[in-house]
Amino acid sequence: MSTIDMTPLLHRLLDKVADLGAEADIIANQDKAFSLKADKGELSEYKVTSSQQLGIRLIKDGRVGLAYSESLDESALDTMLQDALDACRFAKVDPDQRISVQGSRLSTDCPEIYQPDNTPVEEKIALALRLESDILALPDVTGAPYNSVYEGESQLCLANSLGTLCQHKEFSVGCYSSALIERxxxxxxxxxxxxxRRFDELNPGALVTQIHAMADDLLPGEAVPSGRYSAIFTLDCLASLFGCFQAALSGKWAQQGINPWRGKLGQSVASRWLTLESRIHMPGGMRIKGFDGEGTPTQDVLLIGEGELKTLLHNSASAHHFGVVSNGAAARSARGALDVAPRHLVFGLGPHTQAEVKAGEYLELVKLDGLHSGADAVSGDFSFGASGFLCRDGERIQPVRGITVAGNFYRLLGELEAVGDVLHHDDGKGFYAPLIRFGGLSIAGK
Structure with missing residues (x-):
């Protein structure tokens, strides 16, 4: 991707900020994306897009103003700066937000996340078409409505009034498909x-097999009797469920008084078998980055240790509010306000073998529907539609569809029945956990 050197432009903007008697941090993004979609044996989409955004967080007299521009010409950037200054005038004083990262000169030093792709476009087109044709060739498949190959390349530059200048670039590829079965x-x-990270790391054959097998296995599913069941979520489902309640780890939410764990540091919030970290690097991980949204070095953070809440994710503002030090979890996009986010979420290994986790009868939940509409992040209550399998001693004995799973997420973390000793990752390679067996889920079935 041909990119513009943003450094001189950022320095000019910061000089103008100084002339206003203000301070700021500025994020510049340059992105390029390529996607292919197949439908009915032909390409239905061939899309190449590129974009650039520059966003400023300007602080003057204790007030914060945000603005962004998709144009880099001088007049557009002057307008952006004026918009941020105007926003400051109408903002409330925020004593916690300040530009605090001085002289940071970090770049993400990890060659694996940026491996420019030289695969001929013909191979990518062939893969998109093959995903659809291979799915349609399998028994009882009547449709494959979603088939795509995509890639993305991005470069980020962050600078502030205290001499910080940090840079990050990465490249990723992906594909997906679907199977509609009728019988x-x-x-x-x-x-x-x-x-x-590379085209040759994709395994479309395995993907097609997994998609068809899951759709076929679920086809005859029926609701199980209503009651309370033990359950094991697939990693993708567990990642989605945890994402609905991840704000419990947020120092910003605690600062705003709406984090249900805001007063529980040093207290038990989960089973003693549960340990959770935010890790900078995992082999093959998709959330590797050397610095956070303010230029602070990212770091491994122990969030929960043996069930005890050790810390929350902090940016400089939430850290200042609570009198602690930022742990490199600031998150901000060119368009967004200052927030927090983890890197790779990694659950610790437990004392149980996979066979012990799967002993006896339980539900394996492989699909959750209506997650965000059915979850209350503050109370922890949730209610989702679900599909999966009734299992006994690791064997699927009955496919299950048409059930509703309900419970309280925060209580659920204390009702672990077993935690496995082998680490797995979700499809997005940002969430890692062993098999975890939860108890006490309420199932509304037949």
Whole structure:
């Protein structure tokens, strides 16, 4: 990707900020994306896009103003700066927000995340078409409505009034497909994808097999009797569920008084078998980055240790509010306000073998529907539609569809029945956990 050297432009903007008697940090993004979609044996989409955004967080007299521009010409950037200054005038004084990272000169030193792709476009087109044709060739498949190959390349530059200048670039590829199966008047569909850093790391054959097998296995599913069940979530489902309640780890939410764990540091919030970290680097991970949204070095952070809440994710503002030090978890996009986010979420290994986790009867939940509409991040209550399998001693004995799973997420973390000793990752390679068996889930079925 041909990129513009943003450094001189950022320095000019920061000089203008200084002339206003203000301070700021500025994020510049340059992105390029390529995507292909297949439908009915032909390409239905061939899209190449590129974009650039520059966003400023300006602080003057204790007030914060945000603005962004997609144009880099001088007049557009002057307008952006004036918009941020105007926003400051109408903002409330925020004593916690300040430009605090001085002289940071970090770049993400990890060659694996930026491996420019030289794969001929013909191979990518062939893969998109093959995903659809291979799915449609399998038994009882009547449709493959979603098939795509995509890649993305991005470069980020962050600078501030205190001499910080940090840079990050990465490249990723991915593909996904789907299978709609019809048999004996019943329908079932499954959708799944893969992500990687290089085109040759994708495994479309395995993906097609997994998609068809899941859709086929779920096809005859029926609701189980209502009651309380033990459950094991697939990693993708567990990642999605945890994402609904991740704000419990947010120092910003605690600062705003709405984090249910805001007063629980040093207290038990989960089973003693549960340990959770935010890690900078995982082999093949998709959230590797050397600095956070303010230029602070990212770091491994122990969030929960043996069930005890050790710390929250902090940026400089939430850290200042609570009198602690930022742990490199600031998150901000060119368009966004200052927030927090983890890197790779990694659950610790437990004391149980995989066979012990799967002993006896339990539900394996492989699909959750209506997650965000059915979750209350503050109370922890949730209610989702779900599909999966009734299992006994690791064997699937009955496919399950048409059930509703309900419970309280924060109580659920204390009701672990077993935690496995082998680490797995979700399809997005940002969430890592062993098999975890939860108890006490309420199932509304038949």
């Amino acid at each position: 004996d008047g019943r329908h079932s569909m499954h959708y799944q994808g893969q992500q990687a």
